[in-house]
Amino acid sequence: MPPFPTVLISEVGPRDGLQSVKATMPTAAKLRWIDALYASGLREIEVCSFVPARLLPQMADAAAVVAHALTLPGLTVMALVPNLRGAEAAIAAGAHKLTVPVSASAAHSLANVRKTREQMVDEVRGIDALRRERAPQVQLEVGMSTAFGCTLQGLVPEDDVIRMAGELIAAGVDECGLSDTTGHANPAQVQRLFRRLRAEIGARAGAAHMHNTRGLGLANCLAAFEAGVRTFDASLGGLGGCPYAPGASGNVVTEDLVFMFEAMGVATGVNIDLLLAAREPLKAGLPGEPIYGMTPEAGVPKGFVQRASNV
Amino acid sequence: MPPFPTVLISEVGPRDGLQSVKATMPTAAKLRWIDALYASGLREIEVCSFVPARLLPQMADAAAVVAHALTLPGLTVMALVPNLRGAEAAIAAGAHKLTVPVSASAAHSLANVRKTREQMVDEVRGIDALRRERAPQVQLEVGMSTAFGCTLQGLVPEDDVIRMAGELIAAGVDECGLSDTTGHANPAQVQRLFRRLRAEIGARAGAAHMHNTRGLGLANCLAAFEAGVRTFDASLGGLGGCPYAPGASGNVVTEDLVFMFEAMGVATGVNIDLLLAAREPLKAGLPGEPIYGMTPEAGVPKGFVQRASNV
Numbered sequence: 099m100p101p102f103p104t105v106l107i108s109e110v111g112p113r114d115g116l117q118s119v120k121a122t123m124p125t126a127a128k129l130r131w132i133d134a135l136y137a138s139g140l141r142e143i144e145v146c147s148f149v150p151a152r153l154l155p156q157m158a159d160a161a162a163v164v165a166h167a168l169t170l171p172g173l174t175v176m177a178l179v180p181n182l183r184g185a186e187a188a189i190a191a192g193a194h195k196l197t198v199p200v201s202a203s204a205a206h207s208l209a210n211v212r213k214t215r216e217q218m219v220d221e222v223r224g225i226d227a228l229r230r231e232r233a234p235q236v237q238l239e240v241g242m243s244t245a246f247g248c249t250l251q252g253l254v255p256e257d258d259v260i261r262m263a264g265e266l267i268a269a270g271v272d273e274c275g276l277s278d279t280t281g282h283a284n285p286a287q288v289q290r291l292f293r294r295l296r297a298e299i300g301a302r303a304g305a306a307h308m309h310n311t312r313g314l315g316l317a318n319c320l321a322a323f324e325a326g327v328r329t330f331d332a333s334l335g336g337l338g339g340c341p342y343a344p345g346a347s348g349n350v351v352t353e354d355l356v357f358m359f360e361a362m363g364v365a366t367g368v369n370i371d372l373l374l375a376a377r378e379p380l381k382a383g384l385p386g387e388p389i390y391g392m393t394p395e396a397g398v399p400k401g402f403v404q405r406a407s408n409v
Numbered sequence: 410m411p412p413f414p415t416v417l418i419s420e421v422g423p424r425d426g427l428q429s430v431k432a433t434m435p436t437a438a439k440l441r442w443i444d445a446l447y448a449s450g451l452r453e454i455e456v457c458s459f460v461p462a463r464l465l466p467q468m469a470d471a472a473a474v475v476a477h478a479l480t481l482p483g484l485t486v487m488a489l490v491p492n493l494r495g496a497e498a499a500i501a502a503g504a505h506k507l508t509v510p511v512s513a514s515a516a517h518s519l520a521n522v523r524k525t526r527e528q529m530v531d532e533v534r535g536i537d538a539l540r541r542e543r544a545p546q547v548q549l550e551v552g553m554s555t556a557f558g559c560t561l562q563g564l565v566p567e568d569d570v571i572r573m574a575g576e577l578i579a580a581g582v583d584e585c586g587l588s589d590t591t592g593h594a595n596p597a598q599v600q601r602l603f604r605r606l607r608a609e610i611g612a613r614a615g616a617a618h619m620h621n622t623r624g625l626g627l628a629n630c631l632a633a634f635e636a637g638v639r640t641f642d643a644s645l646g647g648l649g650g651c652p653y654a655p656g657a658s659g660n661v662v663t664e665d666l667v668f669m670f671e672a673m674g675v676a677t678g679v680n681i682d683l684l685l686a687a688r689e690p691l692k693a694g695l696p697g698e699p700i701y702g703m704t705p706e707a708g709v710p711k712g713f714v715q716r717a718s719n720v
Contacts, residue, residue, distance in 0.1 A: 247710055247711070247712060248711070249710070249711055250711075251711075252710075252711035252712030253712040280710065281707060281710070282710040282711075282712070284669060284672035284673045285631050285669070285673055286672075286673035286674060286675075287672075287673070310703065311703065311707045312665060312668055312669075312703050312704045312707050312709075312710070313627060313662065313665035313668075313669075313702070313703035313704060314627055314665070314668075314669050314672075316624060316625055316627065316628040317627040317628040317630075317631045317669060319628070320596050320628045320631055320632065321631065324635075351624065354623060354624035354625070357623055357624075357625075358595060358596070358623075358624075358625050358628060361595035361597075361598075361625075362595045362596055362597035362598075363597060364597075391624070392621065392622065392623045392624035393623045393624060396592060396622045396623050398623075399558055399560070399563075399591065399592070399593040399623070400558070400559070400560055400561075400562075400563035400593075401558055401563030401564040401593070
């Protein structure tokens, strides 16, 4: 086995997952779930989104969730902020890391945040100024959504993606990753675009955020890994972004992704048995909600050896 | 887009799929389904298995199915034969290509065919002698099962796999591929083992037969492609080898695999719309049987361009 580098699995379920389902998970249930995720060895969790409660009632308790997550030693507490107001609230709550969704697709940008792409780059510039003034230790990243295609406009020019990444770094963000918001990506495109991203912004190239809409989620993560990506977003139980049923999960399933890397000999820091156990508080907090994952159904194979983890 | 080579998708549903379900698809329904698979551009189909009807009643009409498949111009008609008697029947029926399952796992070999691995290599030698005598134009391949791990013995030594591949080529087979019968494989292992296989037997290295038991099916196919594999087994609707429910399909889903390659710019010769249409005769022939696939649920993404196909 060659000495592979380690990867960081960034769990997005408590934000991306919970804001995509109709039900609202009670705060106490969220905290139990986040505790279980942390207990499995996950060390970066996107715990909430700072958006108006009238738009997303599932995220109304964002500040309380951040406050609890901050008690978990060594955890990077991440929050999604769509604008300056959200960033103010997230910084006030004490989040370690802010992530801003910026669309590569002009059509998606208008539909999603009612701003042009250029306006969103300005918004990011304002967020950077705010954190430099109030909390310079806070990290700021962008996950560039619809970077691989868009349900509204179809193809998204790769030059747009790379140019915007450069503009966002110039606007002050520490890292810019690429998101396959709607499951358009294929492995050849993923390798090509992440290699171009690295050529453009170097070590500030960030996470791969892949969806499993057409079954290619893990193949796309593998392609990103081969292109040098070392941070991967995933959602426990594949919760989130699930426009098609049945079985058409949205986010890459954390359990399957961790199994893939650990089986390859790539350390994730996560204990897979404890990760599988973290499905229980998720199920308990969202009764009746379908959750996904093949490794949880099949179990790890005979002969599988868990590597050293964070726990 | 770099000029990728083309790949051959070898459809195994009518054999691997149908022998794994309880119901027996009526012969007329099988023929309609095979016609639809062919109409989509698939040019190699494993149409049946020549085994005693008392063991597998689903395959009792093997000779009739082969006879029909032979009427489809340009189709390679493949049949699974577990032993010399099966090979005699398949050759008599006119199959173009025989595939013999030989286990890399000592434990699985005894459990599956009640022969040691060495006895199976002898059986293959006998099958080769038979086809050279009766039908030298018939192709002979082995898909080495449990090559990546085994539910009975766990790890399977890679040296065993490579040594057996050499012995099988010496015994007369034209091609030896590797099968992940139980979904143990990971992409690093797939690349390593197929590269060793090619180093050992050169261009006689055959197909990748991957299962999606733990969600890694497509990632493993991608890894095999990167290691130079150009033939991939898959099953429409993921039918076959499905020990876990729900959603835990067995074989790699043909629809998702074809979408992945076509989206990458790798020509499969298959028209994806017609491939999706081939699910209808499958459903009609096996009412109530669950079938899988993410691309069929989501559809191809906006902006997807179908390349030239065989149809």
